[in-house]
Amino acid sequence: MATVELEAIGIVKRYGPLVANDHIDLSVLRGEVHAVMGENGAGKSTLMSILYGMQPPDEGSIILRGAEMHYRSALDAIGAGMGMVHQAFKLFNSLSVWENVVYGMEPTRAGLIDRKKAAADVAALAARYRLLVDPNAIVGKLSVGVRQRVEILKALYRDARVLILDEPTAVLTPQERDGLFDVIRNLTADDRTILFVTHKLHEVMAITDRVTVLRDGRVVERMVTKETSAREIIRAMTGRAVNLKVEKGPSQPGAVVLAARGLTVGADGGKPVVDHVDLDVRAGEIVGIAGVAGNGQTELIEALTGLRIPDSGTVTLRGKPVTALDVERHRDAGLAYIPEDRATTGTALPASAADNLAMGFQRHAPLSRSGLLDGKAITAHARDLIARFGVKIGSEKLPVKTLSGGNLQKIVVARELSHTAPLLIAEQPTRGVDVGAIEFIHGQLVAERDKGRAVLLVSAELTEIMALADRILVMFDGRILAEVPAAEATEETLGLLMAGRVAEAA
């Protein structure tokens, strides 16, 4: 176990004035699971892209099995035995598993792809590491967890000795996650090395051998997992102790603010994506929708907010029917909405922070009068929100694409919370956000609830749902499978429900 497999020495990477990696030393032993942790913008992604050859470091060197590496591209790194499973899978959905795996290095016979050999090789590889996959299945029809196995197979087929897993569990059910951990154990037993990039502390505690913590582009701590604790790691990541538990009193539900009845989306193409969903959200409560991403939550929220007109069913907002109305009318009726994707929906990246923060306020005083914008009021509004929500940005005139994920999310949260709408829909409000910002956003959501707002929270993060929600609805395959009072929810029952296994959960 004591051989060093991969070493990074004095890695420096600058983007203009920003130092993303500041003399990072990393040493990974052969056959270990090594966690790289850090808040957003700590430099994890930059470091991984350098180790995987996607960009060269400005200074420093990479030593793989004793030899210094000079990658020109990721292809060199793959050739040297590196593999990476990205957060967003890079697969051809219309092709079969084996076609995806062998793509780029197909076994050939007389210049043609040897399909039989390819499929057999992939099957053998899958069996060896107990990665349960049917090589002939079409990737687009597989669940997310299985697709991830295809990505791992892809790397193994190229004989990756070091495998970088970038936030691998973000899209998995707890059961799928446990399956992944089994695979990781099989890989390390075969002396392969895993670099595990994650935000999730309990996973680090469960599967890793050692942890390297980054903060502000530097290594702040190297720890042996067995000898440390989650609290210690958080302290290292944030430089302070973070309260993971959310302080909140019991909810005091009032009148129904949002009601959906028989809501169905996408019935035309056979199986509906959202299938006869009924739900109520009352003033002063947080209703959580738990579920693995891709089980209809996105479409449900689109139908509730007016981004998509449902095929059948009704939505009422404060007693007003809004089913077939657009977002503008929903917002007029009392909707604030933190969308799932801050970069593609929640903001216009090239626009300034002031412009982004003005959205939704532009038609009314003080930001405008009789159709004319008041530039001073827009600036004041932006400065006020930036200060109140602690967004780290040099000036409200800067485009928001320069912001880190957590700060960008704060822009969205700040804007939506400052709409004093009776209904707040928060979709994955802390996805990819660092621990400090999570704590802040959670606190804000509870504060809004206590002010008497109705909050509908959608999250793939069970800990988040369990910490915040007063009632939990579990969504699977387009349907609400069950309602669980927060007090009775455990990770295990919710996990089983999220996988659609109602009988076992009961």
Place this chain on the structure above:
Amino acid sequence: MSGSARSSFRLPRIPAVPLAVLVGVVLGALLVLVSGGDPVAAYREILIGALAPANWPNTLNWAVPLVGMTLVAAIPLRGGMVNLGGDGQLVVGGLVAALVPLYLPGPGPLLTIVAIIAAMIAAGLYASIAAWGETRFGIPMLISSLLLSYPAIGVASYIVGFPLRDTTTGLAQTVMIPDAARLPTISGPLNVGLILMMIVAIAVVFYDRRTVGGYELRMRGLNAKFAGYGGVSLGPQTVRIMFASGAIAGLVGAIIVLGSQYRFQDGALLSPGYTWSGLMAALLAGGEPLGATGAGLFFAALQTGGFAMQRETAIPRVLTMVLQAIIILFLAIRHGVGRRAS
């Protein structure tokens, strides 16, 4: 962004647009040289023809429709939409502007005003058809706006070729508009159309920078999904913007018909290619109206200079169109003109 630390040598940073113009001028000069001409003389004639004080009225007169059609393209482009139907809208406006003073009774100046307003409304409505088709039936406006030009051009051609033809001439055109209904001239070829177009350009820039509608259009251009999510109803906005865009095309048609041609002649509005020069100018500025107006003026000067060059030297004025194209292509290579923010 990822500037390598090792490279200490850097080209001096020339802003994109001057650089593109420079490249165009150099390549154009080579082209002239290769074909046996004198590039220095060619460029001198272009400059004199466009910018010598005596030629300003010509340049400005050419700039009025060109800048107008630039705004026609720039307004939707600002919101990430494309109106390729400028030709059809120009013809609808021009035809209506000719028919109103010919077939309605009333005092001349009133007829002029009514003709302009009717031309703008007609062309605006015609452009809105494409918007309506996209929001109601999902027909991409990029295609429908272009395709809708052909029926407009064809029907106008038929109307002035047969039922409403001036039978005293051999051409497909209407009779002359009465003197009283023509746009008053300022001096030489310049008429009140110049002032109207200046007002429109200022109004568009003001709308873009200072109004709620302008803000919503800009945000849509930067991220349409964001604008829709933020509560901007994209469908009605599409129709409004296309109406405004078409109305300006109608105004351009009316200015040409009432101010310089005094009749609607089949094909006469389209042969100078204002729509496409305007579209290029709008692309050059990424839809930003002030920059687009500047680019439109620049192209107008270039084209007016081209006429002078063709008169004074043996070099055909196509050279200026080549220059225009090289500039756009070069900008597109370096900076992704018109590329959507990702």
